[in-house]
Amino acid sequence: MIASRPGNLLWQLAAVLVILASVMPLLTDYPYLALAPGLGLLFLFLIGRRPELGLYAIIFLIPFGNFRDLGGPLEKIKIHWLLALVLLLVLALRLLSDRTLMARFRSNLWPWFLLFLAISLLSTFFSDYKSNAAEQVVLTLVAIVFFALTISLTDKTGVTRHIPAVIAASVSIGSLSAVVGTLFHVAVFSEGDTFSRSTGGTADPNALAMQIIFGLPFVVFWLTHARHRLVKLLALAMLLINIVAMVGTFSRSGAIVMGLTLAILSFINVKGLTSRQLGLLFAGAAAVMLVGAAMVPQSFWERQATLVSSKQDRSLNRRGSYLIVARDAIVDRPILGHGPGTFRDLYTTSDWAQRYDKKGSTNRRFAHNTYLEVLVGTGLLGFFFFIALLLTAMRNLLRARRLFLKCDDGYHADQVLHYLVALCVLLLYLTMFSDVFQKFMLLSIGLSQVWLRVADTVAVEKAPVGAGPATTGFDYWPPLREER
Numbered sequence: 001m002i003a004s005r006p007g008n009l010l011w012q013l014a015a016v017l018v019i020l021a022s023v024m025p026l027l028t029d030y031p032y033l034a035l036a037p038g039l040g041l042l043f044l045f046l047i048g049r050r051p052e053l054g055l056y057a058i059i060f061l062i063p064f065g066n067f068r069d070l071g072g073p074l075e076k077i078k079i080h081w082l083l084a085l086v087l088l089l090v091l092a093l094r095l096l097s098d099r100t101l102m103a104r105f106r107s108n109l110w111p112w113f114l115l116f117l118a119i120s121l122l123s124t125f126f127s128d129y130k131s132n133a134a135e136q137v138v139l140t141l142v143a144i145v146f147f148a149l150t151i152s153l154t155d156k157t158g159v160t161r162h163i164p165a166v167i168a169a170s171v172s173i174g175s176l177s178a179v180v181g182t183l184f185h186v187a188v189f190s191e192g193d194t195f196s197r198s199t200g201g202t203a204d205p206n207a208l209a210m211q212i213i214f215g216l217p218f219v220v221f222w223l224t225h226a227r228h229r230l231v232k233l234l235a236l237a238m239l240l241i242n243i244v245a246m247v248g249t250f251s252r253s254g255a256i257v258m259g260l261t262l263a264i265l266s267f268i269n270v271k272g273l274t275s276r277q278l279g280l281l282f283a284g285a286a287a288v289m290l291v292g293a294a295m296v297p298q299s300f301w302e303r304q305a306t307l308v309s310s311k312q313d314r315s316l317n318r319r320g321s322y323l324i325v326a327r328d329a330i331v332d333r334p335i336l337g338h339g340p341g342t343f344r345d346l347y348t349t350s351d352w353a354q355r356y357d358k359k360g361s362t363n364r365r366f367a368h369n370t371y372l373e374v375l376v377g378t379g380l381l382g383f384f385f386f387i388a389l390l391l392t393a394m395r396n397l398l399r400a401r402r403l404f405l406k407c408d409d410g411y412h413a414d415q416v417l418h419y420l421v422a423l424c425v426l427l428l429y430l431t432m433f434s435d436v437f438q439k440f441m442l443l444s445i446g447l448s449q450v451w452l453r454v455a456d457t458v459a460v461e462k463a464p465v466g467a468g469p470a471t472t473g474f475d476y477w478p479p480l481r482e483e484r
Contacts, residue, residue, distance in 0.1 A: 047086055051094075054087045055153045059166050062439045063174035063211045064201030066188070081142075087149055104152040107449045108396070112389035113144050119382040120340045127339025136341030136377070136436075142463075143437045150218035150446030154265075156454045159447055160415065164218045167440075172238040174200040175245035178208055182248040190248075198248030210429050212242045214259055216439045217422040220265045221415060253281030253432040261425045268417060279320025319368050321352035326372045330379075337379035342438070343367045346376065373434050386436075389445065390427060394420065396448035400455035407462050416451055419444065 047054045058080045061068050068079050095101050117140050124133040154163065180198035181189025190196050197205040219242065223237035246258050325347050329338055339345060344364040347353055353363040368372050375383045397420045404413035423444040430438065 010127055012119050014302045019084070044086065047090055047421060051087055051090045052153045052155070052158055053444075054090075055149055056082050056158075056162060056166050058149075059163060059443060060170040063208075063370075065207070066199075066201055066203050075134045084142075084145060084149060087153070088145065091149075091152060101152070107388060109147070109392055109445060109449055112385050112392060113147065116140070116378070116382060116385040116389065117144065119336065119378050123336045123378045123382065124339050126336060126343060129339050129342045129345045132345060133339030133342055133377070136339075139437050140340070141204070146439070146442050151449050154447065154450045156457075158290055159450045159454060160412065163443075163447065164221065165416075167215055168218040168222060168235075168238060170387050172209050172219065172241055174202070174208065175212055175238075175242045176249055177201055178245040180386060185403060192390050197250045198245055200245065205249040206251050206254065207435075209246055209249045209251035210426065210433055210435075210438070211440065212246050212249075213254065213429055214422050216242060216258070216261050217265060217418040217443045220269065221418040224269045225411065225414065226406055228409075253429065257425055257429045257432075260428075261421070264421055264425070265418075268421070269416075291437060296475050318352075318356045318365075321350075321356060322347065322369070322372070323353060325350050326369075326376050329376045333379060335379045335381060337375065337377045337382060340377040340382070341373070343373050343376045343434075368432060368434055370430035370434055370436055370438070373436055377436075392444040394423065395449040396452040397423070400448075400451040403455035403459045407458055409458065412455075412458075416455075419447065419451065423448075 051070045061080050069077065082468075091101075099323040117137070120133075120137050120140050124130060124137055127133040177189045178198035180186055181200070182196065182198050184361050185196070189200055190198050191205065198208060199205050200208045202208045202211070216239070219235050219238045221244055223239060226232050226235060243258070246254055322343075326343065329343070329346050332338075344366060347367075353365070356363075367376065371383070371386075378386075397416055401413050401416040401420070404416060423441070425445070426438070426441055430441070435441075
């Protein structure tokens with residue numbers, strides 16, 4: 001009894017603190033915050049037992065950038081950053097009691113991440129815009145933390161079932177909010193007055209278009225590989241919602257990449273269909289296209305037509321000025337660049353910024369090309385390590401797929417292929433959108449390592465006794481083979 005008193009006192013003190021923290025907001029202008037301590041305590045209990053749920057929550061929040069703040073006096077605090085902080089604490093406590101968990105952090109992607117971080121730091125040191133460049137270095141560290149959480153908290157069930165479901169659901173819910181915003185003129189889900197464009201849970205219609213493109217392969221995989229008819233119908237509904245939401249964004253680049261994505265997905269999934277199913281597919285696709293063409297507003301087609309008449313489109317001409325500024329900046333400092341994230345600072349001081357000045361809008365504009373942002377910011381060295389990171393992730397997925405095919409596991413081989421398509425079309429879209437730390441891209445990079453680990457484990461289990469390692473090639477840190 002005596003020995004247990006300190007523990008009892010600790011729990012009593014914690015209970016008193018939770019009660020006080022719940023009562024205090026009732027005396028302020030933000031009484032709804034009274035729910036936060038109780039919910040936070042429940043959340044900590046759940047995360048302590050199943051930390052992967054925290055990772056899934058972070059992934060689910062990706063399409064809702066406009067709603068990731070706590071609000072009120074805590075509006076500068078990001079929900080996903082709090083989740084990541086809690087997950088880091090849980091991982092640290094687990095590592096103290098189980099050192100074998102360190103094996104989960106093994107990855108052949110670490111060298112490229114760390115080298116890119118080193119070049120970013122060096123470029124920041126010589127930058128004329130040290131403050132803004134330093135902020136980008138902090139974001140690089142945050143990206144590395146997200147990568148570490150992904151590879152350490154994701155297992156086979158997570159990468160094969162839970163995460164695809166979270167991605168498909170969250171992107172589709174974001175698209176549904178965009179459709180609602182367009183149909184019922186809900187300002188929080190759209191932007192513009194005379195020319196309204198859907199944004200969903202994002203701050204920018206082009207960001208919504210990017211997320212739709214990334215989510216399509218996961219939705220289509222459900223549609224083509226699900227065993228239950230209800231799941232197929234749900235996937236079909238999500239596919240249609242995402243296509244309608246894309247129309248609402250009026251994104252020209254998004255429409256082009258979405259068309260290409262759907263063509264690729266049709267090509268890789270058509271091989272398993274019978275002639276009857278193919279006939280139904282083509283008939284259904286033709287019907288959808290005819291109905292869609294009739295229902296799509298004329299303004300959408302007029303905006304797409306500006307792609308072939310750039311002299312009449314101010315937006316496209318302005319994007320051409322980004323290329324000129326970027327070219328001059330790269331020639332000026334080709335090796336280390338001007339500091340990460342400094343393209344906007346360079347553009348705002350150029351003559352082009354004044355020529356395309358728009359009342360009520362800032363001249364600190366992105367390059368609308370992620371790779372140009374990296375080249376201008378960190379030079380050829382940073383660009384090399386950034387591209388090496390992406391290529392290594394793609395290579396991991398290809399190697400995982402080969403291992404699954406070798407083990408006659410066509411289902412997971414097809415699933416990896418859809419992951420690869422999602423990453424590739426996202427990287428294609430990033431040639432027309434600036435987001436060096438795009439969260440779905442970072443997630444895909446981390447999951448490429450998880451897929452290689454899972455495939456390697458399956459290959460080892462099915463290999464004859466005494467066979468060598470399942471994977472081939474040089475790895476800085478070999479994949480974890482003992483995980484089940």
